[in-house]
Structures are given as structure tokens and as C-alpha cells.
Amino acid sequence: MFGYGSLYSLHRPNRRRIDPSSYIVRLSNLIGVLVSTFRHLDSHQLEKGKRRRRRSKNLSRSYTFVRIRGLKMEVNKEKYAADLSSIEAARARISSFIHKTPVMTSESLDAISGRKLFFKCECFQKGGAFKFRGACNAIFSLDDQQAAKGVVTHSSGNHAAALALAAKLRGIPAYVVIPKNAPQCKVRNVVRYGGQVIWSESTMQSREETATKVLQETGAALIHPFNDGRIISGQGTISLELLEQSPQIDTIIVPISGGGLISGVALAAKSINPAIRILAAEPKGANDAAQSKAVGRIVTLTETNTVADGLRAFLGELTWPVVRDLVDDIITVDDTEIIDAMRLCYEILKVAVEPSGAIGLAAVLSDSFRNNPAWKDCNQIGIILSGGNVDLQVLWNSFRK
Amino acid sequence: MDNKLAFWLYPFSISFTRAKHIGFVQSTVEGSKYPPQSYILGLKMEVNKEKYAADLSSIKEAHARISSFIHKTPVMTSESLDAISGRRLFFKCECFQKGGAFKFRGACNAIFSLDDQQAAKGVVTHSSGNHAAALALAAKLRGITAYVVIPKNAPQCKVQNVLRYGGQIVWSEAPVQSREEIATKVLQETGAAFIHPYDDGRIISGQGTVSLELLEQAPQIDTIIVPISGGGLMSGVALAAKSINPAIRILAAEPKGANDAAQSKAAGRIVTLPETNTVADGLRAFLGELTWPVVRDLVDDIIIVDDTEIIDAMRLCYEILKVAVEPSGAIGLAAVLSDSFRSNPAWKDCNRIGIILSGGNLDLESTRQMHLSQVDLIDQPSRCFAGKSLHNGFSSL
Numbered sequence: 001m002f003g004y005g006s007l008y009s010l011h012r013p014n015r016r017r018i019d020p021s022s023y024i025v026r027l028s029n030l031i032g033v034l035v036s037t038f039r040h041l042d043s044h045q046l047e048k049g050k051r052r053r054r055r056s057k058n059l060s061r062s063y064t065f066v067r068i069r070g071l072k073m074e075v076n077k078e079k080y081a082a083d084l085s086s087i088e089a090a091r092a093r094i095s096s097f098i099h100k101t102p103v104m105t106s107e108s109l110d111a112i113s114g115r116k117l118f119f120k121c122e123c124f125q126k127g128g129a130f131k132f133r134g135a136c137n138a139i140f141s142l143d144d145q146q147a148a149k150g151v152v153t154h155s156s157g158n159h160a161a162a163l164a165l166a167a168k169l170r171g172i173p174a175y176v177v178i179p180k181n182a183p184q185c186k187v188r189n190v191v192r193y194g195g196q197v198i199w200s201e202s203t204m205q206s207r208e209e210t211a212t213k214v215l216q217e218t219g220a221a222l223i224h225p226f227n228d229g230r231i232i233s234g235q236g237t238i239s240l241e242l243l244e245q246s247p248q249i250d251t252i253i254v255p256i257s258g259g260g261l262i263s264g265v266a267l268a269a270k271s272i273n274p275a276i277r278i279l280a281a282e283p284k285g286a287n288d289a290a291q292s293k294a295v296g297r298i299v300t301l302t303e304t305n306t307v308a309d310g311l312r313a314f315l316g317e318l319t320w321p322v323v324r325d326l327v328d329d330i331i332t333v334d335d336t337e338i339i340d341a342m343r344l345c346y347e348i349l350k351v352a353v354e355p356s357g358a359i360g361l362a363a364v365l366s367d368s369f370r371n372n373p374a375w376k377d378c379n380q381i382g383i384i385l386s387g388g389n390v391d392l393q394v395l396w397n398s399f400r401k
Numbered sequence: 402m403d404n405k406l407a408f409w410l411y412p413f414s415i416s417f418t419r420a421k422h423i424g425f426v427q428s429t430v431e432g433s434k435y436p437p438q439s440y441i442l443g444l445k446m447e448v449n450k451e452k453y454a455a456d457l458s459s460i461k462e463a464h465a466r467i468s469s470f471i472h473k474t475p476v477m478t479s480e481s482l483d484a485i486s487g488r489r490l491f492f493k494c495e496c497f498q499k500g501g502a503f504k505f506r507g508a509c510n511a512i513f514s515l516d517d518q519q520a521a522k523g524v525v526t527h528s529s530g531n532h533a534a535a536l537a538l539a540a541k542l543r544g545i546t547a548y549v550v551i552p553k554n555a556p557q558c559k560v561q562n563v564l565r566y567g568g569q570i571v572w573s574e575a576p577v578q579s580r581e582e583i584a585t586k587v588l589q590e591t592g593a594a595f596i597h598p599y600d601d602g603r604i605i606s607g608q609g610t611v612s613l614e615l616l617e618q619a620p621q622i623d624t625i626i627v628p629i630s631g632g633g634l635m636s637g638v639a640l641a642a643k644s645i646n647p648a649i650r651i652l653a654a655e656p657k658g659a660n661d662a663a664q665s666k667a668a669g670r671i672v673t674l675p676e677t678n679t680v681a682d683g684l685r686a687f688l689g690e691l692t693w694p695v696v697r698d699l700v701d702d703i704i705i706v707d708d709t710e711i712i713d714a715m716r717l718c719y720e721i722l723k724v725a726v727e728p729s730g731a732i733g734l735a736a737v738l739s740d741s742f743r744s745n746p747a748w749k750d751c752n753r754i755g756i757i758l759s760g761g762n763l764d765l766e767s768t769r770q771m772h773l774s775q776v777d778l779i780d781q782p783s784r785c786f787a788g789k790s791l792h793n794g795f796s797s798l
Binding site for chain 1: 475477480481496497499501558565716719720721722723724725726761765769772773
């Protein structure tokens with residue numbers, strides 16, 4: 001039975017003797033395929049120690065695949081600062097602290113835009129912006145020893161208040177370096193949430209120096225506003241909620257600044273639905289991300305000029321790869337369009353959004369989006385209203401212009 | 402002595418005897434053989450089917466009728482506002498309702514209750530406020546005509562809403578008499594059905610669906626605070642809430658400059674004012690024949706607030722909740738934060754309070770004026786709200 005005679009297949013009707021070489025060829029082919037597949041894995045893991053920057057968008061060397069009708073989208077676990085599993089872990093970690101914000105629709109705005117719009121209202125998040133998600137995830141990821149020394153950051157915006165609130169929930173100190181020209185409402189938020197304010201001059205250099213000094217004195221952990229895997233994972237939980245609440249969405253439009261929000265949103269959304277389109281919305285006066293995508297490397301600007309005070313940061317080392325690979329396009333809008341969108345949100349949706357938060361709606365209503373044939377099929381669009389912290393005085397002044 | 406005691410206890414003994422026949426405390430109106438009653442430690446509360454213009458079953462029917470048209474609005478909470486008020490607050494955001502206010506619920510229920518023959522002739526109302534736009538939108542959904550008689554001095558934003566929803570505007574002069582005459586003329590010419598902004602069982606039932614949703618979304622609520630004007634929202638909310646949970650407290654919030662409901666409750670009959678004077682333009686109406694009995698019997702108290710408190714509450718809603726509410730909509734929060742509520746021992750146990758943010762339709766310019774010059778508020782003319790108005794009030798809805 002196990003000798004040479006076994007090559008006679010009892011099931012073959014003509015009982016001809018099988019040529020063993022064909023089996024050997026097939027077997028060796030199979031072995032070759034397996035070897036080459038795992039060879040890629042081995043070599044890739046060897047290269048993990050090196051920082052290899054890939055120029056091309058082709059991700060054929062990676063080994064995690066998701067297929068929909070022949071369309072292949074790869075979200076490589078090893079390549080980006082976060083992935084679906086870290087985002088889901090973040091969700092488990094923070095869900096008892098955050099609000100699960102509603103998704104709102106408006107037939108009036110659908111009529112104006114010509115699409116079905118779904119507004120994820122992160123302006124209702126604790127602290128008034130989505131930043132609380134990332135801050136919570138970062139703070140609750142710290143081990144007890146590190147947490148006891150506190151956290152430090154420099155931010156003039158929503159990250160500051162979010163970090164202060166998350167730190168208060170964990171019962172640890174938050175040192176927040178704030179430049180002298182920060183918006184009043186955002187400073188008030190930090191104070192309300194128990195953050196310790198340390199003033200600095202308005203230049204980036206002064207902020208960083210002051211933060212470093214605090215870090216050295218207290219041993220607190222520096223939590224970057226966006227260039228941090230834990231922050232990106234926290235922001236990505238928005239996608240998880242949005243796609244549960246409105247699974248029919250085929251496009252998500254996200255405001256872009258340092259790229260923390262859009263990285264998290266893109267990583268989660270493209271893992272769940274690889275056919276989904278991710279578009280960024282950026283002010284014309286701070287269009288560094290659009291320029292970066294055009295030239296293929298991080299571009300920074302000498303100055304920014306926009307009413308959207310939350311969108312003045314530049315891309316970071318961790319957010320740039322995700323923006324480069326997973327964001328399909330960047331729509332730039334000018335300040336007038338942003339303010340019109342704010343007014344529409346106020347008058348029709350009855351929601352208070354800050355300029356940075358209204359930019360997604362501004363992008364949908366802009367000519368460059370409407371006339372672009374590439375986005376003709378974007379009919380169910382999720383728009384993230386990222387925050388609502390705006391000084392009333394600034395609001396009235398901008399509306400009056 | 403014993404006989405005298407028995408004599409005075411006799412009425413109570415009858416009630417408790419009936420309770421034995423019923424066998425258990427009933428908290429809902431449906432399915433009971435006896436007039437619905439509920440007993441809490443001997444306190445009897447009746448929501449009698451025959452007595453009021455609506456009841457739990459008409460409100461549930463209204464919900465079934467309108468639920469495919471309305472938004473089920475979210476209930477929002479805020480730890481910051483909880484800290485400021487010292488209570489747990491639950492905000493039912495009717496400012497996100499279609500048309501920007503809760504009025505759409507009642508209007509939908511009224512319009513979709515019409516039989517086809519009547520509906521074909523259209524509907525008519527006279528209102529310068531949210532009821533006008535709500536009726537126009539509901540009529541558009543049914544594909545019938547809505548004739549809206551609007552006085553020439555109506556707020557621009559509310560006129561814009563009527564136009565956007567396809568209502569046919571018929572202009573009239575400012576006094577009520579002119580509005581009513583023109584409305585009657587339209588009614589006679591077209592045979593359209595007149596839909597009152599609040600004094601109508603179908604409208605009250607529609608507004609009552611707010612309670613059904615609120616108590617599903619936040620069943621732990623022990624008090625609901627509702628803005629009061631003509632009493633339509635108040636009646637619907639009270640009837641539904643007290644039927645579902647008889648121990649719930651229903652409080653009204655009213656502006657000082659239009660405190661007719663408080664005066665009515667004190668006097669035991671409907672009181673109207675010769676003029677009203679408040680920034681809350683949606684709260685200038687007076688109680689009607691159908692709404693008054695519910696307010697008299699089921700509303701536990703009325704909290705009066707002044708315009709400064711209303712505007713502070715608007716600002717808090719904007720800055721903390723990130724929600725745009727009109728003054729009439731913010732009055733519930735103003736009431737919770739007012740001294741008269743905080744220091745009243747009767748409401749010491751109201752710890753989980755539902756507040757209805759009834760609407761969000763307001764002009765940006767007038768909002769700005771309100772915020773920037775609170776002190777001079779009453780004297781400032783504005784496009785969106787009138788400081789003083791000489792009419793019986795309901796047409797401002």
C-alpha cells in the first residue's frame with residue numbers, strides 16, 4: 001500500500017500509472033509559493049529595525065489584505081502609527097468617559113449641497129471638540145508610575161482643554177503651556193477643567209522651550225497634540241461610531257491640520273470599508289497639507305493666515321504617511337466659505353461650530369468639490385464637525401464682515 | 402368622637418375601597434376598567450379620558466402617525482451645566498426638530514389627521530412664529546396648500562422659514578383683528594381647515610410625543626421643565642408624562658413680562674394681559690380653553706424668570722452645549738438656574754430634571770444685540786423680537 005504500488009490511483013478509471021514527476025512539480029511549486037510568501041514576511045520583519053521610507057504608493061510588499069470585488073486596499077499593521085486593532089482598543093479604553101456624539105441630517109442642507117450629508121457632531125464631545133478622545137486614550141494608557149508625575153503639553157487650543165479634563169478624570173496634574181495670544185474661550189476651558197496654565201510667548205520656539213523646562217522639572221510625560229500613536233488611535237474611534245451609526249456613507253470629509261484626526265479616521269474607515277473615500281478640507285491660508293501631497297514630502301509654511309485657528313499646524317512624522325497614502329484628495333477653501341458654512345450650521349442645524357469645525361461643510365459646498373468629476377459619485381457624505389469652541393465676539397465680528 | 406372621625410374619614414375610605422377592587426397601582430391609562438387612577442401614599446391623580454383634550458392613547462396615536470416624518474431628537478447632558486446647577490440635567494433638543502422647533506410635531510399630527518377631502522382644500526393659520534413654518538412644512542409633505550397669514554412686522558427669520566417650506570403668505574396688518582379677519586376671509590374663499598397653534602387636541606397630542614421620547618431616552622427623570630405660552634406643549638407633555646409616571650413633577654417656565662399663566666393659576670381662571678414685554682417672542686400667547694384645564698390640574702408650579710436670566714441661559718447653551726436656542730427655548734435652563742427655583746424647598750428633591758429646548762430659530766444679528774447689550778435689551782427694537790406687543794398673543798407663535 002505504501003510502496004511504489006500506491007501511485008496507482010484506485011479512483012482513476014483507466015488505471016494508468018501516474019507519473020510521479022508531475023506531483024513533484026506541483027509540490028515544489030506549492031513549496032515555492034509558500035517560501036516566497038513567508039520570505040517577504042521574514043525580510044520585512046528584518047527591516048523593521050530600519051526606517052525605510054517608501055516613495056511609491058504601491059503597498060504590494062505588505063501582507064494584510066482586504067478585498068472587495070477585486071479592489072485591494074492594504075492597511076499594514078507594521079507601517080503606520082495606528083491600525084484598526086489599536087483604534088478598537090482605544091475605544092474600549094475611553095468609551096466610558098466620552099460622549100457617543102449624535103449624527104445629524106438636514107434635508108435643507110441636502111438640498112443646498114445636492115448630496116446626502118451626515119454630520120458627526122464632535123462639537124458635543126466633552127471639552128467641546130474631538131480632541132478629548134485622543135487625550136483620554138493617551139492618559140489612560142500611561143502606567144501608574146508615569147501617570148503620577150502628570151502630563152505636559154503646549155497647545156493654544158482644544159488639545160489643552162481635552163488633556164486637562166482627561167487628566168482630571170484620572171486624578172493627575174496637567175501642565176499646559178499656553179501662548180499669550182490664545183483664544184479666551186479655550187483658555188477658560190483649560191482653567192475650568194483644572195489644568196495648570198503656564199504662559200509663554202506666542203512663538204513656537206518659546207512654547208517648546210517652556211514645555212521642555214516643565215518636563216525637566218516635573219518629569220511629566222509630554223503628550224503631543226497629534227503626532228502620537230495613542231492620540232491617532234483615540235481620534236480614530238470617531239470612524240467606528242460614524243460607520244456604525246450611518247453605514248451607508250461612501251465618503252468622509254475631515255478637517256486637516258496636524259493630521260491626527262484624519263489619520264485616525266482614515267485608518268479605521270479604510271480598514272472597515274476599503275472602498276470608502278477619505279477627503280481632507282483645508283483652509284487656503286494654511287494649505288501645507290495640500291502642498292505636501294503635491295510634492296510628496298512634508299511641507300511647512302512660514303506663516304498661516306486663516307480664521308480657522310485650529311487648523312494652523314503642520315503634518316508630523318507619524319501623520320504624514322497616512323495622509324500621503326490613505327487620503328484621496330484635499331479640498332482647499334477660503335475663509336469666506338468657512339464663515340458661510342458656520343452660519344449655515346448655526347441657522348439650519350442649530351449647532352455652534354468653530355471655523356475649523358465648519359470647514360467640512362464648506363468643502364462640500366465649494367465649487368472645486370462640486371465641479372470635480374472625480375467626486376461625482378460621492379452621494380452619502382459623512383462630515384465631521386470637529387469642534388464648537390469659539391468666542392462669541394469673534395463669531396459676531398466674522399459674521400459682520 | 403369615633404363617629405366624628407369616621408365621618409371625616411368616609412370620603413377617603415371610599416377611595417381606598419376602590420383601590421382594593423383595582424388590586425394594584427395603575428400607572429397607565431390604557432386597559433383599566435375604572436377611571437384611570439394612581440395612588441402614591443394616598444395621593445390620587447386622575448388622568449381622565451373624558452376630561453382633557455388629549456390623553457396617552459391620542460398621544461401614542463400621534464406618535465405612530467408622525468414618527469416617519471419627524472426627527473427623534475437627541476437628549477444631551479453636560480457635566481459642566483450639572484455642576485453649575487447642582488442637579489442632573491437632561492436637555493431634549495427640540496431645536497433640532499424639522500423647522501427648528503417642536504411645533505412640527507403638532508402640525509404634522511393635525512395635517513395627517515385630516516381626511517383626504519378636507520386636506521385637498523388646504524389649511525390656514527395666522528402666526529408669525531414657528532407654528533407657521535411647521536404648518537407649511539407639514540402641508541408640503543402631504544402635498545397640500547398652506548395659507549399663512551403673517552403680520553407685516555413679523556421676524557424675518559421666521560418669514561424666511563415659511564417661504565423655504567413652500568407656505569403661501571398672505572400679509573395682514575399687525576393688530577390681531579386684522580389677522581383674524583384676513584384668516585377668516587381666506588377660510589371662506591378656499592374652504593381650508595383652520596389649524597390653531599395650540600388650542601387643538603391634535604396639536605396637543607402631537608406635542609405630547611416629546612414626553613414619550615424623552616422618558617424612553619432618559620427614564621430616570623423625576624421632573625420636566627417646559628416653556629409655557631399658549632400651553633400646547635405644556636399640556637401634551639404633562640398629559641403624557643403624568644400618565645406614564647404619575648410621580649413625575651411638571652414645572653412651567655415663564656417670562657416675567659408675560660406671566661399670564663402664573664396669574665391664571667393663582668386666580669383659578671384664564672387671565673390675559675393687556676400687553677407683554679419679553680425677549681422670548683415665542684412665549685407671548687395666553688392660555689386657551691383646552692390648554693387651561695391641563696395647566697390648572699397637572700402643572701405643579703410655574704417658575705418666573707426675567708429676560709437677563711433668559712439671555713444668560715442662551716449664552717450657556719451656546720458656549721457649553723454648543724446648541725443654538727432661541728430665548729423661548731432657553732427659558733427652561735434659566736428657570737433651573739434661577740434663585741426662585743434653587744431656594745424653593747418644594748423642589749429640593751428634583752435631582753434629575755428634563756429640560757425641553759423648544760426651538761432654535763433666531764436672527765444672528767438680534768442674537769448679537771442681545772448678547773452685547775443685555776442691560777438695554779428691553780428698549781431696543783429688533784427685527785426678530787418685539788419688546789412690547791399689543792395683542793392676545795397667539796399669533797406670535
